[in-house]
Amino acid sequence: MSGTGIGARVQRKEDFRFLTGKGNYTDDVNRYGQTHAAFLRSPHAHAEILSIDAAAALAMPGVVAIFTGDDLAADKIGGLICGWMIHSKDGEPMKAGAHPALAQGKVRYVGDHVAVVIAETLSQARDALEKILVDYKVLPATVATSDALKPGAPVVHDVAPDNAVYRWALGNEAETEAAFAKAAHVTRMDIVNNRLIPNPMEPRAAVGDYDSGNDAFTLYTTSQNPHVARLVLSAFIGIAPEHKLRVIAPDVGGGFGSKIFIYAEETVCVWAAKKVGRPVKWTSDRTEAFLADAHGRDHVTHAELALDAAGKILGLRVHTTANLGAYLSTFSSSVPTYLYAPLLSGQYDIPAIYCEVDGVYTNTAPVDAYRGAGRPEATFVIERIVEVAARELGKDPAAFRRQNFVTSFPHQTPVIMCYDAGDYGAALDKALSMADYAGIGARKAESARKGMLRGIGLSAYIEACGIAPSAAVGSLGAGVGLWESAEVRVNPIGTVEILTGSHSHGQGHETTFAQLVSERLGISIDNVSIVHGDTDKVQMGMGTYGSRSGAVGMSAIVKALDKIEAKAKKVAGFVLEASADDIDFKDGKFTVRGTDKEIDFASVALQAYIAHKFNGQELEPGLKESAFWDPTNFTFPAGVHICEVEIDPATGVTRIERWTAVDDFGNVINPMIVEGQVHGGIAQGVGQALLEGAVYDATGQLVTASYMDYAMPRAGDLPSYQIGMTQTVCPSNPLGIKGCGEAGAIAAPPAVINAITDALGHEDIAMPATPLAVWRAIQKHQPRAAAE
Amino acid sequence: MYPFTYHRPDSVSAAAKLAGDAEAKVMAGGMTLLPTMKQRLASPGAIVDLNGVSGLSGVTVAGGKVTIGAMTRHADVHTSAELRKAIPALADLAGWIGDPMVRHRGTIGGSVANNDPAADYPAACMALGATIVTDRREIAAEDFFTGLFDTALEQGELITKIVFPVPQKAAYQKFRNPASRYAIVGVFVAQTSAGVRVAVTGAGESGVFRVKSFEDALSKDFSAKAIEAIKLPTDGLNSDIHADAVYRAHLINVMARRAVDAAK
Amino acid sequence: MATVSMSVNGKLVSRDIDPRTLLVDFLREHLRLTGTHVGCDTTQCGCCTVHVDGKAMKSCTLLAIGLEGAQITTIEGLAKGQELHPMQAAFREHHGLQCGFCTPGMIMAAVDMVNRKGNHLDDQTIREELEGNICRCTGYHNIVKAIHSGAEAMGAAK
């Protein structure tokens, strides 16, 4: 390992600008002559729009234009799309209701987009919003997930008269039936996975710009995947053909999934820039983010686990109703299906699994991928039911897990996935020892002496990352391939630019990608820069989500670097007058095997460009290569997290006393950054378990529409974490990387709830386990514990 | 925000005159007023900024009374050494308000004038039997807090200071809303020569209130045990997603007992 | 429109503004100091934290017009050229930032914390004092470490 190469704790190159206030986020972008957009949003969960009268608003000072859905339709601007086709059990394609960027005739959730005002200043745009008169006919709304499929529930989209988007299934029903038929014990549970609102600290924003001289658009936007945004805006929505549409995602202040999607506001800003002939800027305020960013999770599940007399798992049966909200957001359909059910096997050897998922429409904000996307939901099901089964059987939960672990690889589960490498026992051992699992009895007794309840909870998670082999996802319904691209440009003086289709919004690519290049080419990381987030610079890319930038994005860079090395060897061969086959490349030097002839990388780069030492007809001048990497499998990070809590029975307050995380991410490029990803993931997972939950009232009004009611985890709510690692190398990519971005968010919720239920002595608690919920749970089952 | 005219008077009388206009609102720290205006929930035609008025801030202790100027920031109340000696419970309370940045700006006068049902100071005013002094009169806390966001203040009337009698012992215990961090329940217990007073914020449908049953029991026996068995009725208590009335009633008892144990 | 003058990062600035202008908009829009961010509408996230006359405040909830004569320090005013302030350096060393959006506010709050609480801060104090700053990326673990070490470094640099 060199000082800045693979495996080193290199300080981040991007930090200087962020630390000094010189970051360049979308809201920092201002274009000459720009106007400001404000959106009129539906105050109703479900209503017909009888009329819109914008005359008074148009007459307000500073108002440049007001547009509604009719204007978009007149320009043949298409609706927003969902890019993953899911088929129901009966073969029917999913029922996708139209999703216009500005409502046409109907609004379907509070916050839905009715009209846009474009004005000289933001205040003027907002003033004018209040003067638009909309005549609504309010309709009854379907709000709760569990109500959507009930007969007579208000219908959200006519194409889905029973509100079912699809009724999908995975696994083998008959084999699973058989497993249950011979079971000695069956554990049954009802599980709710609470709805979350992603809340990256930077709200979404867009600046649309139109160059009439070239008939070309530019959109600056908060995107995790600008190329996908361009593809959708151009090929499906019809803003402009790709070569006339540039999408730039500059510094992006966190995404967690919510900035993958192509939303109404961004679409309208770029379209309107041509309509008004001036740049159009919109920055979401936090309330809008709550109302209209895609939400996450929201599952209602019944699960059953079949066990034999010895405690070996025989089968798992799951039925989930997944709330997809009022419209199908960009990747929403895949989240509770292919990103969920294939993970239900967890770390366990389960011979038979069958899972049914009903995706439903409701009059709530669209639901799509949020950190972990489907995998946290699956992990919550399996890690809760395994815990409960162990308790029902009177077995130690750690030992019970170990008894059922997958121990040989590759391991084919009954639900698509083929686990390639892992050592689940090793992570468990290490975590148990770091958490002093053996000493929990004494710590519980000590808490009891203070009148407190202590509990410990495990979560042995697995996730499928590095998404994903294009042909495989294509066969499952994906509308795109999930490869990644890279281009390596070596400059004549030997500095290097890496153009990548991955996008960094906190992950530190400018550092880790440079570490890879530094290691491979033997140059200083200061001589490497990473270019991303601009469709004019980077040819194509799929972006960053699903912990794919390392496993997929860096693999593409490796492939391009291989080509660079091969070409550079040829150049070096000409310079050193040797055959390229006799050239070795190591630590930044090309040497002729068996001689002392050598030349450094920068000199070869210069020679490649001046092209004096070789015939330009035989070898092309220059040193620039590109590559696309299509993964051959998912990657399977896994690990064990252990949470220890202390509950104050008088108030229901839960404090996390200890957190132990042992993760296997395969090879690690920069442990400092990886640990940071784990910390952040755990915090979001703890947030889900203890604090966060989107609440709609019965009429579909969002009760938790600001930080006054939606509890974000703060420093004082969280502990410091003990982080450990185990390592099995991932065989499916050249760097042996598995991915780490989502692990914490996937692992944490069941660890917390397993700890709380251990402390309470019963399983009757839902997320978020707020003080109120915990106190009620104590009251319900141990009325006497209430008195302090 | 809607447009407004901005005034920055330098005396109480000038401020009161400007604030007499029905369209006008005085601004102290702005920590409540500005967020409301930003969300377009308030639209005063004029803002009368009190930050230019001198002589409205500071903490003084004399003759068994603590006097705090209306413009004294929460942070200065929290860190006042004199106050910490006289009524540590009040200094502690100020440290529970919002966060360090809010405490640097928000004022006691603004908080009391606003009478948010989940604010902390109203509990201290009621439990300590404070007097709210305005540019024209003195109002006992009992008469001052008249309901949800409602006070005895007239249009243009300015709080200039608040006077707290020093108790024998007191403590404030706050159970914070996990999202907003305002009080779900805050209980201020004060033992004075005239008996014990217990005031509760955060829980009541119409704002801060006193708990007679606790006061009677604690006046006889100032111990947590004395109130442990007293069950509070739930009527008049708030229910929301963070806490229903039953839980709030329970928390009032728990927080009151903890305050009694902590009183000094 | 009305004129306001104040000192921002040691420079006297004077502008004609609408009285509704919040300090954060004054900094971002009028002075193009875009390091101060806006993350919420309810004065809770702390992304907008700056120092006003040496004290940390939320610039999204201050009227610029009311700050005549004030001394404002923003994130852009901490480093000396390429040399980071000890707190900034500590955030980098301990990986106390990921997306960087909360970072300017975190650092301004952290420096203020040290000004008030001294150079030797325990974890619990740091966590309590961060009540008004929300970070969605880091889980706070490394922010706490960074502030602890930045506080010590500020003491050593005195």
Ligand SMILES: Cc1cc2nc3c(=O)[nH]c(=O)nc-3n(C[C@H](O)[C@H](O)[C@H](O)COP(=O)(O)OP(=O)(O)OC[C@H]3O[C@@H](n4cnc5c(N)ncnc54)[C@H](O)[C@@H]3O)c2cc1C
């Ligand atoms: C994030 C956040 C968290 C908070 N958490 C808490 C908390 O936990 N507990 C709590 O108690 N409070 C909390 N607050 C509110 C805070 O304490 C405010 O500072 C306080 O409520 C209002 O004080 P102010 O000086 O900012 O008043 P302003 O906002 O300026 O004014 C509030 C109201 O009082 C009027 N007013 C102000 N001064 C006077 C005066 N001298 N005479 C007459 N009328 C006057 C104004 O016209 C206005 O109607 C929080 C605020 C924020 C932003």
Ligand code: FES
């Ligand atoms: S923007 Fe100021 S506190 Fe959130």
Ligand code: FES
């Ligand atoms: S670093 Fe992204 S919000 Fe804190």
